[in-house]
Amino acid sequence: MLKIHAVSKTFFPQTVNEVRALRGIDLTIEEGSFTCIIGTNGSGKSTLLNAVAGTFFPDSGTIRVGEADITRWTEYQRARLIGRVFQNPFAGTAAEMTIAENIVLAMKRGLSHPLTAALNKSTKSEIGDRVRMLKMGLEDRLDNPIGTLSGGQRQALTLLMATWLRPRLLLLDEHTAALDPKSAAKIAELTKLIIHQEKLTALMVTHSMQQAVDLPDRIIMMHKGQIVEDFQKEQKKRVRIPDLLDTFDRVQKRELMDESVAEMLIRDYV
Amino acid sequence: MKIEAVKTENALLIKISGRLDASWSDYFTDTFLEYIRNGEHYLVIDAGELTFLSSAGIRSLVRISKELNRVKGLLRLIQANDFVTGTLRMTGFGEWLADVAPEDLLVVSDDTNDKSEDTDVFVLKKDARIVVEVVSAWKPWQQVKEKEVAMHEFQADSFALGIGSPYDKLAGKESKYGDFVTFCGHVVYQMPEDRSRPDYLIPVADFVPTLQTIQCLHGRGEMSHLWRFAPEAEKERQGISELASRALAMTNAEQAAFVILAETEGLVGAYMIQSPGAEQAFKPNDFVEMRQWLSFCGEPAYTGEQSLVFGIVSRRDSPDNSGLLVPLASNPGLAMHAHAVIFPYQPLQNGVLDLKNQIAKFFNGPPPKGVMHLLDDDRPTLGLGESLFTRGAMWCAPVQWKEETV
Amino acid sequence: MNLIIGAFTIGLILSLLSLGMLISFRMIKFTDITVDGSITLGASLTAVLIMSGWSPWLASLAAFLAGMVAGSLTGILYTRFKIQEILAGILMMTALYSINLRIMGRSNIPLLDTDTVSEWPEQLLFNFAAGENRIPVFGWPVSLIDLSVLITSIIFVAVIGYLLYRFLLTHFGTALRATGNNVQMVRAQGINNNKMIIFGLALSNGLVALSGALLAQYQGFADVQMGIGMMVWGLASIIIGEALVGKSGIGVTITGAILGTILFRLLIAIALRWGLNPNDLKLVTAIFVFAALVAPLVFKSFHKKFQKKSNHA
């Protein structure tokens, strides 16, 4: 479904601040699979998601969704295929606009925006019905500015908006990280529910080992702009939190192998 | 709650005062487990000022008692008040109650005197020997040739280390040669994959663990000596080179085989994460490529866990028949090869330990955490040094090389 | 009474300017300085076209379109060439100064004895008043011409205000408003935010130019200097409108901008009447806008200090 091939991205190339955020990423995501990306801060997880979403173009490599090569599509062109939820609960909704207006935009995600009235009675009742599913009582507040809601409520709505029109691919970037534990758990639950109900293909960055173990079918670990581990299928099923922590350890340990160690090992490891 | 311990002749007398309930039970348990860790296996609680005992407190006591049972230790409460006595009787733990005055504990009693100064070296069997067979035709990181592979069956008296595979075909990467170590026929083998836990083969009924090895030191026989060591004021930990040199001294031999079972201060070593195979001829000429082959610990590892080590040590000036012994940086007079398997911590009984029983106990307990080829990292400034142990046991015996090998 | 009607009329005409600026400053949140140039553009183009015999309606439409072109150019400078918004506006405004001079061929054009868009209601009133030149309103005699301009302006503003209201509630209008609110979200919803900014500026400046077109017809001349300070006036009007009716809902905001502009013109008329030097008008307006921008901050910090004090007590 999603095929990322040899994608690299360097920020501030050829300066002292040069960051090689992605170093030749190869990744294929199957239709209908749910993948988590974990990794240390700055390992390039968000950058990878941004590359897929089209926030910037990669320096090299290709990105395909299905048959389409979307490498040079702009972000808003890709929106037809991709739904997104960001880490910042305020990033996914327009604060000064009402709940209904925000959702109405999502109902036209990637489509044209005609000069017809955006909200009428039937649209509103349709919105109300689906918002009721969140069980947050928001269906009675459709005409309130979304900025008056809590982070958790806004993130729930963002999730609903990202999946209102079924996306080919759902991108979630640490979307529970900025929430209090209770809201975070609720959003995680909701995420799982929606992804399963709609049989979505999803790529989710998470900081929570627990979520990585509980939610997806596959776990990918990134480190310094590379994919260093990939637990899928049977492998994934047996993975527990300590295994993930071990893997982090190992990946970092691998870094410690430098020339002096190699020299010592060549001499002493017989 | 207050906990004060006084060491008496043959037990640790611990005076506790206050309430032993849910809010103190963790602290209480940890303190007592630490006593056990430190080798105090006879614990007498002076409960004279213990005012209250809740069921969380009883759970702590049960946990401590269980831990003591494993090392054949003992837990007793003395001077308990009526409430505590009643609670314990009612819950069926009346056996913990004893009727001794604390003063009486200061009297030396005769039945348990394992622990006096000079008795930490034990001669088990005077002329026991370990007869060692060697497989060493393969050298890292050559291509593996058919004739370099040797099958080894590990019997109940087998101690071994090397690189081998439980699969019976020589193939490419799939032949899965990895580091292994064997104790009394129990084999632990590290699958040559970065992320996998060690696998182990235990002799049950007629099953004889067998590996096809490309590098192996396989010794058979019995251990002649045992040394029990524990932290002392002037020496809190033992380096593996010191233990090895001690093994040579105790056995009075040029070459000795040894088994260490000890609490770990830190292990330094590496293990293979990619298997050499029939079609691979590889020379790790840079460290980036080396990362694909070996996992190096990076820092002293497995602190606080129990290591089980098998090694063979030789004086430098006597000939190395195997070609597998590496000079030790920490003691240039010695050359050694040792592999370790790491188990979760379990306390050891004091006094003479039976090697076979201990091996059986650890292999039937929680699974091993890793296998390592131990190294002496002497890199200037960055070097991690050698593996260190705090307390435990070392069995050893002189080595006799099997005639026909190499 | 003439004074009031005059202020009312100018207020209504300029409320188109305010509505335009409402789109740029409040909806897409773009500090657009093109305004000063595009209002003159509208005025000068209309003047020239009417002089050369165009119908005032067509001339006003042309002004609207010209304003849209100017606005889009500012938008393109900003989105395509990544020039900061203020600088893009200044560039456009400066360029328009020369363009306006070119259009007019000199620095001002008088519009004497020409038709205006209020021709038709004037005829109507004339018939109604049975040939009189003045009719009484609340007892005051008011010139028919003035009255017809006022009526025309009211109709104009009402229609445009309503259309704008409806427009902002369409899918497209919703997308436009979201652009100023949260660009990241808008892009994630598949909306080309650059296109929205360009379109928003076009619409905004189109309305501003239309306002200029009507102003020229009302005043009877177009002058290359007439746009100076218009942006600040518009801003002042919007701020007054918000203070007057708040900003909950689009209808309210639009109404507020219109009322704000009218009130502002009345205030100015009164101030001038009381002897304010017309040359100081722009300074006073600037100070007013400054105060309006700063007041909320000052209030907030006062509030905090007060709270702190009461906490201490």
Ligand SMILES: Nc1ncnc2c1ncn2[C@@H]1O[C@H](COP(=O)(O)OP(=O)(O)O)[C@@H](O)[C@H]1O
């Ligand atoms: N837009 C950007 N401009 C410059 N540097 C960036 C940008 N986005 C990310 N980076 C850098 O790229 C690296 C990877 O960042 P990111 O993908 O956000 O990491 P993660 O999400 O795994 O924490 C970091 O060093 C970060 O500073």
Ligand SMILES: [Mg+2]
């Ligand atoms: Mg080895």
